[in-house]
Amino acid sequence: MSETTPTPTKRAVVQHGAGPAEVLAVEEVPRPVPLPTEVLVRVHAAGVNPVDWKVRAGGGGVARLIDLSAFVPGWDVAGIVEEVGFGVTTLTPGDRVYGMPWFPRPAGAYAEYVTAPSRQFARMPASADFATAAAVPLAGLTAWQALVDTAHLQAGQRVVVTAAAGGVGHLAVQFAHHLGAHVIAVASGRHHDWLRALGADETVDHTREPFEKVIRDADVVIDLLGDGVDLTSTRALATLRPGGLLVAVPGGVSPALAAAAEATGRRVSAFLVEPDGPALAAIAALIDAGAVRVEVAATLPLAEAAAAHRLGETNRTRGKIVLTVDA
Ligand SMILES: NC(=O)c1ccc[n+]([C@@H]2O[C@H](COP(=O)([O-])OP(=O)(O)OC[C@H]3O[C@@H](n4cnc5c(N)ncnc54)[C@H](OP(=O)(O)O)[C@@H]3O)[C@@H](O)[C@H]2O)c1
16 A cells, blocks of 8 residues: 655635625645745735625625635735745745735635745835735735826825725825825824824815815825715715826726716726736835835734624724734
8 A cells, every 4th residue: 555645734714605704714725736936825924805805795796706615715915935836036935925816816815825926926025024014915006006007196196095094095195195196085083193194195084074075186086985885986076187087996987987987077997906026026115115104903813814804894994904824
């Protein structure tokens, strides 16, 4: 009888079907080996994002792409490269990396190991611990790709950020400030001093007044609420100058929103974040230079993924929620 090497496994949070936070439970699952051009990363922390609980519950566009019968949630990874596949020349075992691999395909970040294409990672900010680094990729790439690649934001332009206190919003405020824009942050009043310290030039309290009544002549709106929340995208059109651009981050652009923009001479863009190693390298440099601060609201162990989702689903978090994975 010949002896066979046991298939390596990893601890991972797994859900079997859509449902409430309680569907998340830790299990042992197979650990994939890296193919050529891929790396195996030992995960030390995993960021938690709204898409995680939307997919978990079976809602939203990304959930339609995913088989939830045995799904490991999560896209945000910070960890150490353990093994590199053939052909990888830019990373070596021992490198501390962060990334948002595979999105919108499953990445399985709520686990001890992730295998993914090497260039979907970048070196972590040298000044950051794993929890802080894991808070960045999905939210940071969303803010970066919306402001830089989609809106081509220029110094001196006026930019509005809705849900400015959240994971994406607080990074968007800082990136826009760094780019030299005039930043108008929409958030409840308890966040205003903090957002001004991060670089907001003006703050508007959405709990006291409709933001579209007080903001005018914006060049760009980064809308992080969407028409699913009090028709926010449609209302935000009124804050733009003629020809200004609304980036509708959640929910996309409905025919009604497109028609409203057309009728008023404003532009709208749908948006979906993509894996982007070079942008993560640029963001890491800003963090290391002290130009961007990352807010981590709560850090929970992997086994408390359900509690992390419940906390996120309050929709009141300042900054990010992160899961730590024991070494
Ligand atoms: N399309 C994409 O590629 C993409 C990528 C990333 C994120 N998203 C989506 O973008 C949205 C934001 O993501 P996130 O990670 O930043 O979320 P988050 O961190 O969970 O956002 C929480 C924040 O939302 C604020 N908020 C809630 N209701 C508000 C309102 N009516 N007006 C203003 N602020 C409000 C809260 O602040 P207050 O206390 O001020 O209310 C809280 O700080 C989510 O829907 C997410 O799914 C889409």
